[in-house]
Amino acid sequence: MHGEPEVVDPIAELITNYNELNPAAVEELYEEPSPLEFMRFVTRNTPFVVRGAAADWEATRKWNVGFIKDSLRGETVNVAVTPQGNADSPTRHNDGTLVFAKPWEEQQPIDKFLDYVIAQERAALAKPAGEVRYAQTQNDNLRHEYATLFKDVQRDVPFARIALGAASGPDAINLWIGNSRSVTALHRDNYENLYVQVAGRKRFVLLPPHCQPCVNEQLLPPADYVRSSSSSSMTQTTTADRYPSLLGLELVKPEEAEEAVPFPTWDPDLPDQNSTAYSGLAEPLRVTLEPGDMLYLPCMWYHKVSQSCSAEGICVAVNYWYDMDFRGPLYPLSMFIRSVNSQKRCGRQNPGHGI
Amino acid sequence: MHGEPEVVDPIAELITNYNELNPAAVEELYEEPSPLEFMRFVTRNTPFVVRGAAADWEATRKWNVGFIKDSLRGETVNVAVTPQGNADSPTRHNDGTLVFAKPWEEQQPIDKFLDYVIAQERAALAKPAGEVRYAQTQNDNLRHEYATLFKDVQRDVPFARIALGAASGPDAINLWIGNSRSVTALHRDNYENLYVQVAGRKRFVLLPPHCQPCVNEQLLPPADYVRSSSSSSMTQTTTADRYPSLLGLELVKPEEAEEAVPFPTWDPDLPDQNSTAYSGLAEPLRVTLEPGDMLYLPCMWYHKVSQSCSAEGICVAVNYWYDMDFRGPLYPLSMFIRSVNSQKRCGRQNPGHGI
Ligand SMILES: O=C(O)CCC(=O)C(=O)O
Ligand SMILES: O=C(O)CCC(=O)C(=O)O
Numbered sequence: 001m002h003g004e005p006e007v008v009d010p011i012a013e014l015i016t017n018y019n020e021l022n023p024a025a026v027e028e029l030y031e032e033p034s035p036l037e038f039m040r041f042v043t044r045n046t047p048f049v050v051r052g053a054a055a056d057w058e059a060t061r062k063w064n065v066g067f068i069k070d071s072l073r074g075e076t077v078n079v080a081v082t083p084q085g086n087a088d089s090p091t092r093h094n095d096g097t098l099v100f101a102k103p104w105e106e107q108q109p110i111d112k113f114l115d116y117v118i119a120q121e122r123a124a125l126a127k128p129a130g131e132v133r134y135a136q137t138q139n140d141n142l143r144h145e146y147a148t149l150f151k152d153v154q155r156d157v158p159f160a161r162i163a164l165g166a167a168s169g170p171d172a173i174n175l176w177i178g179n180s181r182s183v184t185a186l187h188r189d190n191y192e193n194l195y196v197q198v199a200g201r202k203r204f205v206l207l208p209p210h211c212q213p214c215v216n217e218q219l220l221p222p223a224d225y226v227r228s229s230s231s232s233s234m235t236q237t238t239t240a241d242r243y244p245s246l247l248g249l250e251l252v253k254p255e256e257a258e259e260a261v262p263f264p265t266w267d268p269d270l271p272d273q274n275s276t277a278y279s280g281l282a283e284p285l286r287v288t289l290e291p292g293d294m295l296y297l298p299c300m301w302y303h304k305v306s307q308s309c310s311a312e313g314i315c316v317a318v319n320y321w322y323d324m325d326f327r328g329p330l331y332p333l334s335m336f337i338r339s340v341n342s343q344k345r346c347g348r349q350n351p352g353h354g355i
Numbered sequence: 356m357h358g359e360p361e362v363v364d365p366i367a368e369l370i371t372n373y374n375e376l377n378p379a380a381v382e383e384l385y386e387e388p389s390p391l392e393f394m395r396f397v398t399r400n401t402p403f404v405v406r407g408a409a410a411d412w413e414a415t416r417k418w419n420v421g422f423i424k425d426s427l428r429g430e431t432v433n434v435a436v437t438p439q440g441n442a443d444s445p446t447r448h449n450d451g452t453l454v455f456a457k458p459w460e461e462q463q464p465i466d467k468f469l470d471y472v473i474a475q476e477r478a479a480l481a482k483p484a485g486e487v488r489y490a491q492t493q494n495d496n497l498r499h500e501y502a503t504l505f506k507d508v509q510r511d512v513p514f515a516r517i518a519l520g521a522a523s524g525p526d527a528i529n530l531w532i533g534n535s536r537s538v539t540a541l542h543r544d545n546y547e548n549l550y551v552q553v554a555g556r557k558r559f560v561l562l563p564p565h566c567q568p569c570v571n572e573q574l575l576p577p578a579d580y581v582r583s584s585s586s587s588s589m590t591q592t593t594t595a596d597r598y599p600s601l602l603g604l605e606l607v608k609p610e611e612a613e614e615a616v617p618f619p620t621w622d623p624d625l626p627d628q629n630s631t632a633y634s635g636l637a638e639p640l641r642v643t644l645e646p647g648d649m650l651y652l653p654c655m656w657y658h659k660v661s662q663s664c665s666a667e668g669i670c671v672a673v674n675y676w677y678d679m680d681f682r683g684p685l686y687p688l689s690m691f692i693r694s695v696n697s698q699k700r701c702g703r704q705n706p707g708h709g710i
Contacts, residue, residue: 010694017687036518039394044683163391210684210691328399329565332372333688336565339365340695 011213011341015281018210022046026206026287026295035163038296042163042192045298045330047206047285054196055292058152063198065118065312068177069111071148076107078137078145082225083249085132085178089185090220090265093251099223100263101251103134106227114177118313121179131249134178142173142318149175157194157294157320164192170320177316184305186215186264190331191321193297197289200315201308205268206285209300209334213341214282215264216274222261223253262338264302289317299324300334366568366696370636373565377401381561381642381650390518393651397518397547400653400685402561402640409551410647413507418553420473420667423532424466426503431462433492433500437580438604440487440533444540445575445620448606455575455618456606458489459582469532473668476534486604489533497528497673504530512549512649512675519547525675532671539660541570541619545686546676548652552644555670556663560623561640564655564689568696569637570619571629577616578608617693619657644672654679655689 027048033041041048054060080087080103091101108116116133123129135141142150156169171191188209195202207214227248265274268284289295291310297303307315324331382403388396396403409415435442435458446456463471471488478484490496497505511524526546543564550557562569582603620629623639644650646665652658662670679686 008694010691010698013694014687014691017690018684021687022682036391036394039391039398039518040520043394043398044680046683163394165395208684210688325399327377328401329373329563329685329688332369332376333565333684333692335372336365336369337688337691339363339368343365 011278011337011344012281014210014337015214015278018208019281019283022208024283024285026285032159032294035159038159039163041296042298045208045300047287047298047301048296049287049289050294050296051290052292053294054153054198057154057196057198057292059149059196059198059316059318060292062152063149063316064310065114065314068149068316069114072110072146074109076109077113077135078105078141079108079113080105080134080136081227081249082132082134082182085134085182086185087134087136087182088187089183090218090263091223091251093223093253098218098220098265099251099253100220100261102222102224104225104227104249105137108133114314117177117179120181121309121313129181132179132181134176134182136174136176136178136182136184138172138174140172140174142175146175153196153318160192160194160296160320160322164322164325166322170322172321174319174321175316176319177314178307179313179315180306180308182307184303186267186302186304188300188302189321190299190324190326192299192324193295193319193321195289195295195297195319196317197291197293197295198316198318199291199310199312200317201288201290202315202317203286203288203306203308204295204297205304206287206297207268207282207302209302209330210337211278211282211302212334212337213278213344214266214276215302216266216276216279217262217338218265219260220263220265221253222258223251225249226252268304300330366633366692366699367636369565369692370569370633373563374636374638377563379638379640381640387514387649390514393514394518396651397653400563400655402642402653402656403651404642404644405649405651406645407647408649409508409553412509412551412553412647414504414551414553414671414673415647417507418504418671419665420469420669423504423671424469427465427501429464431464432468432490433460433496434463434468435460435489435491436582436604437487437489437537440489440537441540442489442491442537443542444538445573445618446578446606448578448608453573453575453620454578454606454608455616457577457579459580459604460492461582463488469669472532472534475536476664476668484536487534487536489531489537491529491531491533491537491539493527493529495527495529497530501530508551508673515547515549515651515675515677519677519680521677525549525677527676529674529676530671531674532669533662534668534670535661535663537662539658541622541657541659543655543657544676545654545679545681547654547679548650548674548676550644550650550652550674551672552646552648552650553671553673554646554665554667555672556643556645557670557672558641558643558661558663559650559652560659561642561652562623562637562657564657564685565692566633566637566657567689567692568633568699569621569631570657571621571631571634572617572693573620574615575618575620576608577613578606580604581607623659655685
């Protein structure tokens with residue numbers, strides 16, 4: 001009350017105000033919302049989970065290893081290969097710099113891919129664990145690469161299509177198949193996301209868009225995992241219990257420097273590492289999806305995704321991406337927070353008090 | 356491209372980004388939206404007008420001077436009295452300071468009040484014009500003070516009640532009766548507002564919430580217009596063509612200083628006066644309501660309201676205030692903009708480039 005007036009840090013105040021006004025947990029529904037009820041969540045830009053929403057989808061009931069192999073017999077699928085399950089992740093390069101590591105992508109016969117994923121999961125405690133494989137192309141793969149499986153899921157999420165006025169349906173429908181070694185690093189997408197768990201479990205850690213100052217975005221130059229041809233996975237994995245050597249994967253910076261992308265480097269599960277002055281104010285929401293659960297992950301929310309497997313040793317999910325609306329306040333205000341925060345980090349403004 | 360990197364001003368960038376992504380005019384509908392369609396506007400925090408939405412309400416068809424006098428015969432109503440039509444406006448006090456001027460409020464017989472408003476409107480060009488009277492209590496007056504008129508309007512705006520989940524209906528329903536001498540100064544409310552024009556016209560000038568840095572908010576100490584008892588309006592306006600002297604109204608600062616309120620001092624219709632470095636970036640939306648039109652004025656939008664009269668010489672409107680949702684990003688982000696802007700104004704940050 002006396003002496004120097006307290007200098008309020010606008011970013012700290014923003015995060016604190018939001019926390020006070022919003023629930024500290026992901027709301028759980030037990031039936032799908034109506035389009036209008038859904039739209040209220042869109043307005044609030046707030047996630048929810050519908051327990052059992054997809055419990056009776058064919059996919060949830062039928063997709064086991066045998067069924068997937070049968071459905072895609074003779075086909076190859078695009079597989080993201082990394083040494084640590086770190087596709088699209090901030091990764092330390094040999095030269096000491098932090099890069100945005102993109103996976104090595106290769107086509108693998110579906111049965112070989114699945115056998116590998118399962119064998120690795122079963123031998124999870126054995127060392128060396130071997131490279132990590134994740135079918136995770138986010139290019140509408142369920143309507144293309146995996147088209148024979150598509151009939152077992154909804155073509156669409158009607159409450160979302162109707163609410164968002166997305167007459168032509170989702171922009172992309174993606175299938176994800178992997179094991180517990182793959183972790184999707186904290187990032188955000190400019191999509192409204194309906195995420196459906198089919199087999200195994202996924203654990204989401206979520207942060208709202210205004211937590212940009214908490215996630216320690218860095219401009220990371222991209223680098224690619226490259227498999228040297230002398231150690232091709234195809235020769236090394238003719239049996240599922242023989243893991244290819246990690247030596248085959250090398251993290252290579254492109255010859256011509258590609259544009260660096262701003263990417264979070266803070267991991268809410270390791271809150272003391274790479275934190276910013278604001279990370280401690282974030283109150284991440286955590287939710288685990290069981291088979292048949294559906295998550296609404298609102299546009300621009302940061303999410304980190306870890307997984308555990310079904311008894312068979314795989315984790316399978318499907319997600320629907322609907323275009324977000326760039327009109328209205330959310331998008332420009334999110335860019336505003338980034339600008340304010342980056343000016344602060346550049347020291348153009350005094351750093352405020354107390355944190 | 357060369358030399359010093361351009362320093363981007365986050366506030367300027369915010370306003371510009373928003374303008375680029377959003378329509379430059381108020382969307383016009385010709386029938387009421389469904390609750391879901393309405394909710395899309397709420398999500399975007401974007402106004403629209405429904406032309407003719409209330410064209411067949413009893414109010415729009417029946418409320419003329421005679422009808423209102425008959426309905427309220429023998430009753431008195433609360434009237435806001437100001438010298439210039441400046442109720443709740445930034446006003447220069449005699450001592451040179453800018454204050455937030457609150458009107459003198461008094462009970463007047465409904466017929467006397469209407470006769471005065473009309474006579475003044477008819478003699479609009481005559482001087483001196485006399486004090487300005489506006490029935491504008493924003494305390495749910497249509498369900499209390501003016502209860503006998505309430506049956507002629509909808510009890511509710513169903514698409515809004517359903518969309519917003521406001522089972523118990525609007526928080527307030529307000530009646531506004533005045534003439535062209537009253538102007539409601541630019542301000543904002545924490546309500547979702549459905550505004551219905553009944554007689555005469557209203558002209559709205561609108562700015563989205565993030566334009567806070569454009570409106571030159573100042574902490575204004577409140578002051579009250581007080582009528583000295585020796586010049587009571589009740590004695591001076593027994594006939595409608597005899598205007599009370601302005602001398603009767605004095606702008607008085609309260610003995611114990613009341614808390615100053617942050618209030619816009621920029622008027623988008625006089626853009627060169629009291630402007631800030633950002634005012635020129637604002638792109639105000641303007642819309643005129645004709646009798647029977649309904650405006651959705653989203654929560655936290657700045658609005659300035661001017662009016663013109665029906666042939667009889669009055670302007671009558673009704674509005675429905677629904678509680679806004681303080682959850683979600685809009686409210687805390689709007690407070691954030693104010694904080695960033697006020698730190699900037701206090702010089703704690705360099706003022707940026709170019710504007
Ligand atoms: O399932 C995953 O590993 C990541 C999902 C994801 O990032 C998304 O759906 O946007
Ligand atoms: O009609 C007027 O004069 C002002 C209306 C207004 O400010 C409101 O409805 O919030």
